[in-house]
Amino acid sequence: MTDAATNDPHPPAGGPLDLDAFRSNGHQLVEWIADYLAGLEQRPVIEPVEPGEVRAKLPATPPRDPEPFAELLADLDQVVVPGLAHWQHPNWFAFFPAMSSPASILAEFAAAGLGVQGMLWSTSPAVTEIETHVLDWLVDLLGVPTGWKSDGPGGGVIQMSASDSTHLALVLARERCRDRTGAAVESMVVYTSDQAHSSIAKGAAIAGYRHVRQLPVNDQFAVEPGTLETAIAEDLAAGRQPAFVCAAVGTTGTTAIDPVRRFGEICADQHIWLHVDAAYAGSAMLCPEFRHHQDGLETVDSYTFNPHKWMATNFDCSVFWVADRGSLIDTLSVVPPYLRNQASDSGQVIDYRDWHVPLGRRFRALKLWWVLRSFGVEGLQQMIRSHVGWAQELSDWVDRDPRLERFAPTTFALVCFTHVDGDEATDRLAEALHQAGFAVTASTAADRRYLRVSIGSTWTEHRHVEALRQAIDASA
Amino acid sequence: MTDAATNDPHPPAGGPLDLDAFRSNGHQLVEWIADYLAGLEQRPVIEPVEPGEVRAKLPATPPRDPEPFAELLADLDQVVVPGLAHWQHPNWFAFFPAMSSPASILAEFAAAGLGVQGMLWSTSPAVTEIETHVLDWLVDLLGVPTGWKSDGPGGGVIQMSASDSTHLALVLARERCRDRTGAAVESMVVYTSDQAHSSIAKGAAIAGYRHVRQLPVNDQFAVEPGTLETAIAEDLAAGRQPAFVCAAVGTTGTTAIDPVRRFGEICADQHIWLHVDAAYAGSAMLCPEFRHHQDGLETVDSYTFNPHKWMATNFDCSVFWVADRGSLIDTLSVVPPYLRNQASDSGQVIDYRDWHVPLGRRFRALKLWWVLRSFGVEGLQQMIRSHVGWAQELSDWVDRDPRLERFAPTTFALVCFTHVDGDEATDRLAEALHQAGFAVTASTAADRRYLRVSIGSTWTEHRHVEALRQAIDASA
Numbered sequence: 031m032t033d034a035a036t037n038d039p040h041p042p043a044g045g046p047l048d049l050d051a052f053r054s055n056g057h058q059l060v061e062w063i064a065d066y067l068a069g070l071e072q073r074p075v076i077e078p079v080e081p082g083e084v085r086a087k088l089p090a091t092p093p094r095d096p097e098p099f100a101e102l103l104a105d106l107d108q109v110v111v112p113g114l115a116h117w118q119h120p121n122w123f124a125f126f127p128a129m130s131s132p133a134s135i136l137a138e139f140a141a142a143g144l145g146v147q148g149m150l151w152s153t154s155p156a157v158t159e160i161e162t163h164v165l166d167w168l169v170d171l172l173g174v175p176t177g178w179k180s181d182g183p184g185g186g187v188i189q190m191s192a193s194d195s196t197h198l199a200l201v202l203a204r205e206r207c208r209d210r211t212g213a214a215v216e217s218m219v220v221y222t223s224d225q226a227h228s229s230i231a232k233g234a235a236i237a238g239y240r241h242v243r244q245l246p247v248n249d250q251f252a253v254e255p256g257t258l259e260t261a262i263a264e265d266l267a268a269g270r271q272p273a274f275v276c277a278a279v280g281t282t283g284t285t286a287i288d289p290v291r292r293f294g295e296i297c298a299d300q301h302i303w304l305h306v307d308a309a310y311a312g313s314a315m316l317c318p319e320f321r322h323h324q325d326g327l328e329t330v331d332s333y334t335f336n337p338h339k340w341m342a343t344n345f346d347c348s349v350f351w352v353a354d355r356g357s358l359i360d361t362l363s364v365v366p367p368y369l370r371n372q373a374s375d376s377g378q379v380i381d382y383r384d385w386h387v388p389l390g391r392r393f394r395a396l397k398l399w400w401v402l403r404s405f406g407v408e409g410l411q412q413m414i415r416s417h418v419g420w421a422q423e424l425s426d427w428v429d430r431d432p433r434l435e436r437f438a439p440t441t442f443a444l445v446c447f448t449h450v451d452g453d454e455a456t457d458r459l460a461e462a463l464h465q466a467g468f469a470v471t472a473s474t475a476a477d478r479r480y481l482r483v484s485i486g487s488t489w490t491e492h493r494h495v496e497a498l499r500q501a502i503d504a505s506a
Numbered sequence: 507m508t509d510a511a512t513n514d515p516h517p518p519a520g521g522p523l524d525l526d527a528f529r530s531n532g533h534q535l536v537e538w539i540a541d542y543l544a545g546l547e548q549r550p551v552i553e554p555v556e557p558g559e560v561r562a563k564l565p566a567t568p569p570r571d572p573e574p575f576a577e578l579l580a581d582l583d584q585v586v587v588p589g590l591a592h593w594q595h596p597n598w599f600a601f602f603p604a605m606s607s608p609a610s611i612l613a614e615f616a617a618a619g620l621g622v623q624g625m626l627w628s629t630s631p632a633v634t635e636i637e638t639h640v641l642d643w644l645v646d647l648l649g650v651p652t653g654w655k656s657d658g659p660g661g662g663v664i665q666m667s668a669s670d671s672t673h674l675a676l677v678l679a680r681e682r683c684r685d686r687t688g689a690a691v692e693s694m695v696v697y698t699s700d701q702a703h704s705s706i707a708k709g710a711a712i713a714g715y716r717h718v719r720q721l722p723v724n725d726q727f728a729v730e731p732g733t734l735e736t737a738i739a740e741d742l743a744a745g746r747q748p749a750f751v752c753a754a755v756g757t758t759g760t761t762a763i764d765p766v767r768r769f770g771e772i773c774a775d776q777h778i779w780l781h782v783d784a785a786y787a788g789s790a791m792l793c794p795e796f797r798h799h800q801d802g803l804e805t806v807d808s809y810t811f812n813p814h815k816w817m818a819t820n821f822d823c824s825v826f827w828v829a830d831r832g833s834l835i836d837t838l839s840v841v842p843p844y845l846r847n848q849a850s851d852s853g854q855v856i857d858y859r860d861w862h863v864p865l866g867r868r869f870r871a872l873k874l875w876w877v878l879r880s881f882g883v884e885g886l887q888q889m890i891r892s893h894v895g896w897a898q899e900l901s902d903w904v905d906r907d908p909r910l911e912r913f914a915p916t917t918f919a920l921v922c923f924t925h926v927d928g929d930e931a932t933d934r935l936a937e938a939l940h941q942a943g944f945a946v947t948a949s950t951a952a953d954r955r956y957l958r959v960s961i962g963s964t965w966t967e968h969r970h971v972e973a974l975r976q977a978i979d980a981s982a
Contacts, residue, residue, distance in 0.1 A: 046885060051608065052608035057533055057536055060529055060533055063528075063532070066620070081627070088639050092640075092883055094882055094884050095882040096879070096885055097880065099609070101879070102609070110872075111632075113633075114622050114633070115629050117629075118620070118622075133522060133575070135618045136575075138615065139532075139539070140535060140582065141614075142615065143539030145594045145605075145964070146594075151557070153591055153593075154591045155589045155591075156587075160560065160561075160564070192865075193865045197863050201714075214690045215714055216690050216691075228840040228845065228865070229865060232838060232840040236677050236713075238677075238691055238713065345621075345866050364707045366703070367950040368759060378557040378558075387669055389667055389708075390814070392821055400578050403568070403569055403577070404572055404573065406573070407569065473843045
């Protein structure tokens with residue numbers, strides 16, 4: 031019988047912690063990933079899978095003994111890849127992009143290798159300081175208010191997703207409203223567009239709200255300021271407490287844009303928290319010509335955008351900015367004795383654990399830093415402008431085709447259109463495009479079916495958009 | 507002037523999307539990570555850094571043009587590594603471990619390379635089905651109730667951190683209490699130990715609760731059932747509504763264990779949600795001899811444990827199980843038209859987006875799958891037993907040393923002790939151990955300072971624990 035106290039779980043060779051094996055396995059995986067990405071175009075964009083098909087390939091019980099890495103790698107090919115929708119496929123035009131890039135993939139690998147925690151400044155100062163620095167860079171790069179930088183009253187933090195950012199904004203709004211009015215959350219009201227992302231209603235439910243007004247939109251799918259004012263007045267008259275407004279800069283359905291400045295004026299009058307959801311379109315603000323769409327940001331309380339959508343950075347990387355970091359930290363800071371430390375007590379450092387729900391945090395700033403450096407700012411601007419240019423080209427062609435009708439303005443890189451023969455024809459067109467090897471999203475707005483073509487997947491080139499256009503032409 | 511519509515952002519060679527460069531950069535990074543891990547022992551476990559020192563090395567503005575990968579890699583050595591606390595260092599005995607392992611690091615790399623989203627079953631079936639399958643495996647491996655498997659009424663999901671899991675449990679408890687009693691969250695009460703993790707109080711604040719009772723503990727740092735009963739009775743008498751109880755199986759301070767079964771009986775009587783926080787100690791349940799510590803799990807509503815602590819899996823990977831998945835999905839499900847799909851509508855599949863705050867999700871199950879397969883179940887059991895054995899050895903030595911006094915039971919792999927000369931001597935001992943190159947945590951409980959020595963960092967071997975013991979001996 032082995033004595034546990036001297037039984038070393040780290041055998042020098044062949045075991046699960048063998049670093050020489052890590053080297054050779056790692057080299058194999060580098061080639062596997064590169065081959066996967068290079069070969070995507072030869073695969074179906076969405077693999078045909080039935081529910082339960084993947085599980086049926088897995089053993090009922092886990093292995094008692096170690097399996098060689100070769101089997102893990104083989105199962106990537108035999109179990110994993112045939113069960114995926116390939117979000118990085120050049121023919122991926124569905125949802126919004128979930129971009130990636132070589133530098134970002136490698137940064138995830140490096141961060142996993144380092145295996146450090148950024149919950150407190152002191153638990154790895156570089157993790158915190160690089161995050162703060164890169165988010166300060168982004169303030170200038172996107173032209174958002176300079177007061178959101180770390181040397182102003184605001185500040186930024188990387189969250190997992192825009193849903194997390196929006197949920198947190200809803201929590202901060204709830205606390206502000208409670209402190210100001212003494213109202214219970216049951217009487218508070220959240221306002222958003224009926225085109226807003228599901229994360230607003232979901233975040234509101236999680237934060238405890240009972241009243242969410244999904245406001246009707248105009249023919250551009252944006253909320254008119256008067257619509258918001260009327261709804262607020264009705265709720266006040268009924269004794270409810272308006273607490274939170276979300277303005278979308280680029281809705282998920284059609285990239286519609288709510289009027290941020292006018293919303294800001296209304297919210298300031300009523301002491302309502304104003305949150306801007308620019309999850310997708312925020313990345314476009316790298317190019318100054320798009321910034322007029324979010325005019326009025328100096329009036330907002332919080333803002334979120336996702337570099338993991340359209341800025342070549344792997345999920346998860348959602349940026350959340352607040353205009354007043356004090357209210358954030360006051361709400362979330364709980365300091366138990368085992369987390370007390372000199373650096374935090376001095377007030378000289380940022381402890382991001384007080385900026386979101388989780389305590390632990392990965393070194394996600396590394397990928398943002400590496401993406402900015404590997405593309406360069408002009409490279410990212412060029413990427414955005416290319417995607418928008420291709421979208422405009424497709425949009426113009428749709429406008430010229432009598433069988434199709436554009437459904438919403440093409441402001442960024444999402445093109446929305448219908449078949450003039452109605453919903454059934456639109457759905458048939460979507461199905462034909464899937465059969466032809468393109469992933470697009472069919473959705474509904476204003477009681478009509480329409481197609482969303484979202485351009486901006488990592489490996490999409492102009493030729494893929496052109497091939498999609500030809501497929502639409504052939505199927506319409 | 508280039509035409510945006512034909513301006514390809516993906517130049518065939520040398521650009522940020524060049525896959526040949528990815529291959530060679532990737533191979534360099536594999537070697538860099540292996541060298542980092544192999545060389546950790548030669549570095550200080552916590553690098554000496556002053557606030558602002560890392561940022562001072564960074565340029566004020568981001569680069570306009572691309573930088574070569576060699577510069578990114580060089581900055582890992584020059585900017586990042588000198589600014590870290592090395593959580594994977596073999597002399598890391600602070601907090602709880604944040605384990606990693608070669609297979610887990612490679613799985614993170616593979617998941618980043620695939621770049622797929624598991625928000626819905628249909629957005630990548632393999633991501634969902636492998637997660638479900640591996641979490642079902644874990645139900646058997648940890649001996650938790652079989653009803654938590656996907657073919658029972660419950661179910662499991664991977665979250666970012668135990669803080670996220672606990673926050674979600676608090677939200678579900680709030681909704682159950684509202685539905686049952688009609689009470690406002692302002693009158694609901696949360697009960698936890700005064701030794702419980704800060705995430706309970708933080709999660710309660712985020713979920714909107716105003717009343718959190720941090721119950722006093724006995725001399726084993728556990729809450730007595732009678733203490734809980736009395737507190738509940740007082741709140742009921744005062745017109746407040748008991749809504750949530752957290753039982754810790756392994757507190758952060760001392761790995762104390764609240765009596766789950768007795769708590770379960772009390773909560774059942776009062777219709778209170780019972781959550782078990784086994785963030786650290788859950789991994790020990792791989793070994794049947796520890797399971798009696800969580801006797802009574804069939805009475806609980808939710809449970810969380812973190813493979814990213816003590817199961818060789820990189821952060822983030824927190825498992826959250828609920829006994830009744832219906833209440834979870836009812837609270838969180840919001841389905842907008844762009845997420846509607848045939849598979850979800852059929853009810854045959856799991857859409858994990860309805861199981862947590864975020865919508866998007868990384869393929870985190872891959873690392874859990876690869877860890878189980880690369881270690882084998884017996885390998886993981888052996889690892890846990892070795893860590894516990896080394897802790898017991900150190901604990902026994904502390905008991906024999908007249909200068910030291912054990913502060914709490916050594917149940918798992920955390921050893922808590924004080925210097926018999928009091929708080930100042932204990933703090934001086936902590937400082938001496940830091941100077942000697944060991945990371946330990948000094949904390950406070952029951953108004954006394956004590957040292958936490960947490961054994962279980964990935965690369966820690968018996969000889970490192972023995973070196974720490976010698977350093978304690980020399981410094982005490």
